[in-house]
Amino acid sequence: MSNRNATRSELVESDTSTYEVIAAATAAVGVLTSTLSFLTLAEIVPFEGGLGGIAMPTVFGAILSLLGVVTIGIGVVSAVGVVETTPDRDAGLVTAGAFGLLWAVVAGLVVSQSLGFGVVVWLPATLAVGVAVLFGAVFPKEDLGSTLPGGALALFAGAVFLTGTVGTGWSWSPPDLQASFTAPVVVPVVGIVGSLVTAWGAAKAHGAFGRRGRQRAAYMAIWLLAALVLTVLLYLLAFVTMKGAGRAFAGIGFGPGLSFNWPFLTNGVSLMEQSPGIWPAVVGTVWLVVGAVMMAVPLGIGAAVFLTEYAEQGRFTQVVEVATNGLWSTPSIVFGLFGYAFLVPRFGNTKSLFAGMLVLSFMLLPLVLITSRESLKSVPDEYRDASAALGVSRWETVRSVVLPAAMPGVVTGVILGVGRIAGETAPLLLVTAGEIFPAKQNAPAVLRSFQVDVVMGPPFLDVSNPALFEASSALPYQLYAIITAGLSSSNIENSLEFAWATAFVLLLVVLSFYAIGIATRTYFRRKISHE
Amino acid sequence: MSQVTEDDQLTRLQEALDGAATGGIAVSVVAGVCLVGAFASFLLSMPFTVPFLLGFVGVTAYGWFAHQAETARTLMFVATVSTVTVLGLITFYVFLEAAPAFANMGVVELLTRLEQPLWNTETHVYSLVPLMWGTFVTTVLATLVAAPFGVAGALFISEIAPRTVREIIKPAVEVLAGIPSIVYGFIGFTVLNPYMTEKFLLAGQGSLFLAGIVIGFMALPTTVSVAEDAIASVPESMKSGSLALGSTDWQTMKSVTLPTALSGVSAGILLGVGRAIGETMAATVILGTVVELPDPLYDVFGNTITLTSAIAAQYGSAFGLHMNTLFAAGVVLFVTVMGLSIAAQYVEARMQRKLGGDV
CATH class of the missing domain: 1.10.287 (Helix Hairpins)
Known part of the structure; x- marks a missing residue:
């Protein structure tokens, strides 16, 4: 008796494992098919040529039909009880819906x-x-409910592709939309849907349905979504690098004598220029960032210290908090409008570097304030108490105990904020942007044009540094300018390449700030957790 | 004897302290007056800004050496007030410049006009409807991308991914949040627009569909980050309790973690939506920026303009009432995003209260 039982359970086990293998294989094929669909959609796998001489719709039709049949089979086998599974009573209303x-x-x-x-x-x-x-x-029970509809869908789509109802040259123009849906889009999209619903059903079967099966299927879906997101974003970075790095790094090296040459960064654009570059934009961005940091960082840290160390929690702090969050979420173009209405008329009615600095510092301010406050709050109260117990005054405590302890967080916040404003374009359009392709000598020379003869009376501050009150370029604006110039300029050969190189440099600058900021934060967090 | 000296010392200390206090207060008052003067002079475009500023710098420099604590406190107070002032100034000036546009068309007419002409800069007849519709459609599309992917990404990072994968992906996502919008716009303009034209046989440049998808991907890292923070802040005890009852990880996630973190996750989505609404450059570069409604309205492959891209595309040639109307677009934008921001804060505060009890 016991012997018979043992044989039986062995048999069931081997059945189950074959079943599991088939289910896993189906899910894997489904995932691979969806990958192939995405690659086809992105034109990495060409649609027109077909795969190995077979037309693409036929390829997808065959795979989808197979997936559909196998998935239905998996469900039926489980339902008639050939293998032991643990399906729930039904597939759930969300799935069915x-x-x-x-x-x-x-x-x-x-x-x-x-x-x-x-x-x-x-x-x-x-x-x-x-x-x-x-x-x-x-x-029906969960095993049928979650495999049949999906499998049938894949089978139907497969049949449509296999019979040539939707062939390579097929297209459909909906009467209401301007767009037409052509086979190179429709076939892979249907492929994605069909392969994913079957893969989902198969993943459930792999976990023998029930709680385990649901978890398998959900995890597979989430892994796929996360992978898709990351792939798209990383592909984007790789794509810009591929397109732009060549031009951006061209001609780099040590020039005559000891001088270092990086033509794309250190040249401007002019008729005489052999290899035009983006020097004025680079200088503009540097000054904008420096100016904004010089204004926003002291203000932001000061306000954060006041709010955490001095102010009573009450109406006033609440107002400041709402204002800070409001500033943080205000769209950048609104900052631009504000600069256009408020700053530009006060700076001699011209766009200027200084107005750009101010506007960007207003954008930076809430970020510095929020992150500084966070890190000030995370300084343990024991520090303050210990300092106070030693008879140190409040200000001394803040200066020599609290601020140094909070510094890492503050620095991180500032670096991340700088990354954000360095890539900001919209406000600069309204308050700073100048020429589309500035020549090298038109780069803002802020240091050289500081004039010592400060005039105390009227007119304004601008006596001291005219360069601050002239329009300027900036890296993100440069990219926008190339686009608006229609990707063509008489002074630039192959300006599309020039634009990609600009985009690459911009990405490099901004993402470096982010990478440094995040690395700093991770470093200090580790250090604190080790202490 | 000793008693006397001690008393003496105390009085002297008291005097010194009093002196410091009065000196500090004096410095603060003078510095404050100088700053208010500089600000007023700047507001009224008068030429006294620089002298006042120099006065402020001088007084605070003196104060820093003579009465550091009080001066520092004053300076920090000034910094705090300046935050509120900046927001106040922005609100005031944007509304001020927009007022003539509202007066020209009437508030209701400007926001709801559907008859032609919708946008005529000669006769100054304007309607913000196409702009608002464009923003609405792109935002809905962007949310359709950012919300499911964002929540999935957040769940993946905080609950599912193995430790090593998480430690790479989490900072990577944050770095990706920094990709400037103009870069997305540039890729949309040079790569995706031609792709759409070829694959969807579109007649013109750009479509709401593409702009929405691109903006959705832009808002994605923000949404993931915020939603991830919310999910990670669900107390471990709640999850352990669920697991101890025999539920699977996924059941725990679905029935305990996500519902608990729902407010934070929706705050993340709201923030993402806010970013999508305020996004300027990608929309400006990708869309054809024509001020007309798509026909029919739901034609997502049609072309229109958004509130942001109208400002960015037309500010150069605009003056007078036309410019005021662009400011009115800014007002609509500002009010909407501010509302979303306050909603997100409210939702987050609710989450804090909810979880605050047992942590």
């Missing part, structure tokens, strides 16, 4: 567009199919 919606869309499109029926027919048909699928998914 999603399947119902998908099928309703398919039905609606087929009835209205392929068969050409009017709204009187397609609306009821859509609703009927949707509700039918919803009930079909919610009534």
Whole structure:
């Protein structure tokens, strides 16, 4: 008796493991198919040529049909009890609703567009199919409910592609939209949907449905989404680097004698210039950042210290808090409008570097304030108490105990903030931006034009440094300017390349600030947690 | 004997302290007057800003050496007030410049006008409807991208990813939040717009669809970061309790972690939406920036303009009422985003209260 039982359980186990392997393989094929679909959509895998001589719709049709059949099979095998699984009573209303919606869309499109029926027919048909699928998914046990609708969808899509109903040259122009949907878009998108719903069902089966199966499927979905997001963002960085790094680094090296040459960074744009560059924009950005930091950092830290160390928590701090968060979320273009209305008229009615510095410092201020406050708050109260117990005055405590302890956080905040304002374009358009392609000699020479003869009376401050009160370029503005100039300038050969190189330099500058800021923070956090 | 000296010493200390206090107060008052003077002179475009500023610098320099504590305190107070002042100035000036536009068309008309002409700079007939519609559509599309991906990304980082993966991905996402919007716009303009034209056979340059998707990806890292913070702040005890009852990790996430962190996660989404609404450069560069409503309204492949891109695209040629109308667009933008910001703060405060009880 016991012997028989043992054999039986062995048998079941081996069955289950074959079943698991098939389910895992199906899920893997589904994921790979969706990857192939994304690559096709991104034109990394060419659509027109097909894959290995077979037209793309046929390839996707075959894979989807296979996935559909296997997924339905997996569900049926579990439902008739050939393998031991632990399905829940039903697939859940959310799942059923999603399947119902998908099928309703398919039905609606087929009835209205392929068969050409009017709204009187397609609306009821859509609703009927949707509700039918919803009930079909919610009534049977979970194993059938979560595999059948998805598998059938993949099978249907596969059939449509295999029969050539949607071929390589297919396209559909909806009557209301300006766009047409062509096969190179529709086939991979359908491929993504079909492969993912089947992969999801198969992943559930791999975990034998039930709680474990749900977790498998959900984890797979989340891993895929996260991978997709990261891939897109990293691809973006790689793409800009690939397109721009060549031009940006061209001709770099030691020139005549000991001088160091980096033509793209140290040249301007002019008729005589052999290899035009973005020097004025670089200088402009440097000055903008320096100016903004010089104004915003003391203000931000000062306010943070006042709020955490001096002010009573009450109405006043609340108002400041709301104002800070408000400033933080105010769109950058509104800062630009403000600068245009308030600063520009007061600086001789011209756009100027100084106005840009002020506006950017206003944008930087809330960030410095918020991060400084956070790090001041995280300084343990024991520090303050110990200092006070030694008879040290409040100000001395703040100066020599609290501030040094909070410094790492403050520095991190400032660096991250600088990264943000260095890439800011919109406000500069309204208050600072000058020429589209400035020559090297037009770079703002702030240091050289400091004039010592400060005149106390009228006119304004601008007596002391005219360069501050002239329009200037900046890296992000330079990129925008190239776009508005229509990617063509008589002084620049191949200005598209020039633009990519500018984008690359901008990314490099901004992301370096971010990387340094985050690295600093991580370093100090580790240090604190080790202490 | 000793008693007397001690008393004596005390009085002298008292006197010194009093002196310091009065001196400090005097410095603070003079510095304050100088600063207010400089500010007033700047506001009224009068030529006394520099002398007042120099006076302020001089007084505070003296105060720093003579009465450091009081001076520092005053300076910090000034810094705090300046934050509020800046927001006040922004509000005041943007509304001030927008007022003629509202007076010209009437508030309701400007915000709801649907008859042609929608935007005529000759006869000064304006309607912000196409701008608001453009912003609305791009924001909805962006949210459709940023919300599900953002929540999934946040769950992945804080709950699912193995430790090593998390330690790479978390800072990576934060760095990616720093990609300037003009870079997204540039890629959209040079790579994605031609792609859309080829694949969707679009007639013109740019579409709301593309702008929305690109802005969604831009807002994504912000959403992930904030939502991740919220999920990570769910007390470990709650999760352990759920796990101890025999639920799987996923059940715990779905039924305990996410519902608890819901306010924080929605605050993250709201912040992302705020970024999407205020996003200027990507929209300006990708959209065709024509001031007309897409026909039909829901044609996401159509072209229109957003509140932000109208300002960025037209400020150069605008003056008079036209410029005022752009300021009115700024007002709509400002008010909307401010509302979202306050909503996000409220939601976050609620979360703090909710979780505050048992931590």
